[in-house]
Amino acid sequence: MNHAVSDSQDMRHQWLVFGLMFAFFAVAPYFIYPVFLMKVMCFALFACAFNLLLGFGGLLSFGHAMFFGTAGYAAAHAAKVWGLTPELSVLFSTLCATLLAWVVGLLAIRRQGIYFAMITLALSQMVYFVYLQTPFTGGEDGIQGVPQGHLFGLIDLSNSSAMYAFVLGVFLIGFALVWRIVHSPFGQVLKAIRENEQRALSLGYDTDRFKLIAFVLSGLVAGMAGGTKALVFRLASLTDVHWSMSGEVVLMTLVGGLGTLFGPVVGAAVIVTMQNYLAQLGSWVTVVQGLIFVVCVMLFRKGVIGEIASLIRKPL
Amino acid sequence: MKFPVKTLLAALLGAIGLHASAQISDGIVKIGVLNDMSGLYSEITGPGSVVAAKMAVEDYLKSSKSSLKIEIVSADHQNKPDIGSNIARQWYDTDKVDMIVDVPTSSVALAISQVSREKGKIHVNTGAATADLTSKACSPNTIHWLYDTWMLANGTGKAVVQHGGTSWFFLTSDYAFGLALERDTEAVVLKNGGKVLGKVRHPLATQDFSSFLLQAQASKAKVIGLANAGGDTTNAIKQAYEFGIVKGGQTLAGLLVFLPDVHSLGLEKAQGLYLTETFYWDLNDQTRTWSKRFAALNSGKYPSMDQAGVYSGVLHYLKAIDAAKTDDGTKVAQKMKDLPTDDILFGKGSVRKDGRKLHPAYLFEVKKPSESKYPYDYYKLLATIPADQAFRPMSEGECPFVKN
């Protein structure tokens, strides 16, 4: 995994791509089924959150679904049972995911590499089974009939254009947050820790604290994605906390390009599109996903954006 | 006074509209068969339901000489509410599907009912059991066609208690269906003087019931009530034999058992089971003829109650469309309630205001191997429960838009 340090010239390219991405999502709903696009955006944000931790921080979490799913349940509950307005539901769900990430992070950060991944997997399985049992999640039924509510108490989100604008807004905010983190001094130190933790330690950085903060931030953004998704689909279910969801986000990030800013967005788009169009073929979706994993690992480790970035020799 | 162009135009268009023979959106009636195509309920519903739906369309067009253009699509919801509701939403939004039929797995049915209501479409549910579909979760766009947990509890449950099963232990599938079935059956057991000694919940689609069955055995209840269905029920029964539970004197009560389940268990293991269904292929000449025709199209497998229900539900839906001259979901649902039902499989019946279809229910006992004379000769008819007694009275339900 090699990544150039960005400077202001490289930033111009990134701004251009950002503009293209924004234009695409702004115009696309007129041509493509908006609910599908909203799904892509939610997963893109989830993948961005995951990439922050793995691509930039070098930490593989195999349990990220626990943040995504927790936020889903939190937002669903807040909107349905407490009647909170959507922006408050998403804020609340983000808060819940962040707290969980802090607790899990405290436990997991103490170990490295494969052990770290295993702890996150174990803890996420615990979270899954807890949710399976607790009544408020509705178990196999999930929380259904989540109201979309009125944004700020004024704008009716059951109007699909309003909902789309809301999701686009959340996505852009989340993406901008990740961008800001990556390009900040904090982001630089994080990359340094990923490259060589010993050296960073010897330079006096409290690497554990940096890793924990990265973990919490990653959980936070994943929470934004999960909470929004529950409102879009009016449903929070066990699928969102299952370990196969953790596997999917790894796949999205891998396909798009680990350690790139726009990679996760492309990866999410590819995977969600594939799932949609192959849905008629039932289990072939799983087979194709597996094939993509294998091909990416064997031949295509940089992912789509990663390959493009190395071609034009600029970070994306 | 300004020339009332707009009013004139509106009147003209309205007049044209009235003369249209049917205001069918984009000219096609599209029916979506959504069920479990590959999992534990696939034998009971699955591709067989699609066969039944196609037969219904064929028969309807032939008998009524209707000019409707009808298409059928199908999909696998894999027993997951999020997959089911995504398919439903996409079907309604982009694929112009007008009605969704079947949908086993109560948790998915509840989601589909919601989505159908949201989009003003119609859902004819034959597959799911939860009686909540015509109670707490009722909707003017959902017709609960075939059976429900209240009917099962008052059919099978009551029969078992009255035959001496006075203490119960429940083995329950841990989701909307199992919990509803357990709740309704427990009510019947208690009402008839029985006791419930314990309950254990198992995840949907469990392969190994050994630890749950041991708990049931330890409770020493006379009856082990299986509040589950499909593969879960057959696995539990098979393993109950392995662990000597039946030999030890306890009875198994399969609260929801379909013909394909009995077929896969074999009469050796299934004999003596009480079950309540609203259709059996061997009931009369009409059901026999239809079922043999169905089996020829379904790889020789005889129809389950659900597959028969899909046939009957689709038929009535098409009748209602022609009568209402529209495929607007809410209006057709109302028409389905206005028209009495009548078909070769379920006879005469009606659809209630809360969406509950009424028809007689039958209490069967599974035959001993020696009593079975030909393939699929599995059931003995013990009693017929008339339509007005088989289902929960509307007044006892909690359907919001009927309460006045």
Next chain:
Amino acid sequence: MEIFGIPSQALFGQLLIGLINGSFYALLSLGLAVIFGLLNIINFSHGAQYMMGAFVAYLSLQWFGLNYWLALVISPVVVGAIGMVIERSMLVRLYKLDHLYGLLLTFGLALIIQGLFRNAYGASGMPYAVPDVFMGAIDLGFMFLPKYRAWVIVSSMFVCLTTWFVIERTKLGAYLRAATENPSMVQAFGINVPRMITLTYGFGVGLAALAGVMAAPIYQVSPMMGADIIIVVFAVVVIGGMGSIMGSILSGFGLGLIEGLTKVVYPEASNTVIFVIMAIVLLIKPAGLFGTEK
């Protein structure tokens, strides 16, 4: 009679069921531990290979009429061979990279295998009959133990102990262990290290397949059977110590027993108890109860 307030009949019954589950945990974690301990590969496709083992048994019966006993031999060989092909063609290229890629590759392979089987056979189980000699149950007083399940416990203990003995106490095992510590040195002695690695991977996979055949009569042959169990087996291996053979065996049986106990005392937690233990072990001794830090 009650022990800690639980009727002993219920307790012993659940513990015995727990031991049966534990047998599978032990067999599967043994295969994983062999592969990780000796090859440093995290074999995420272990669950899918277990499932393939069960399917080979089912299909050999359906297509060729070959019975359970033949399947016990054929299945590990067939699936092991497939495993060796995977190792030679794909895994070997990933050894110089981060462990992460091996995990992702085997995860992808698991998805492919599972998807293909699910397409062909649906998601619910296919019945596989218990071999005739094991029909019926033994009356233990507190429960009826189906004879087949008793066989599972005995035979898996036998396989586990034999494997442990071969690896830890024989010359072959010594070469294996040496090759992982210092491949070039062992190669210099004239031993074909890459071939040994391939055979070892094949052996680990074969163990998974063997577990699959033994599971077929109990758990039904289903494409999803591997996915459900793989995460638990990972937990067992981590608890035992990722490279320790004896650790996995003891943890497998031990955790099966603990799971059984939890089912009696606090059933709702029975799914999570293994993960709770894993989290605790990772915090206190990340190398596992019997492992050594690499």
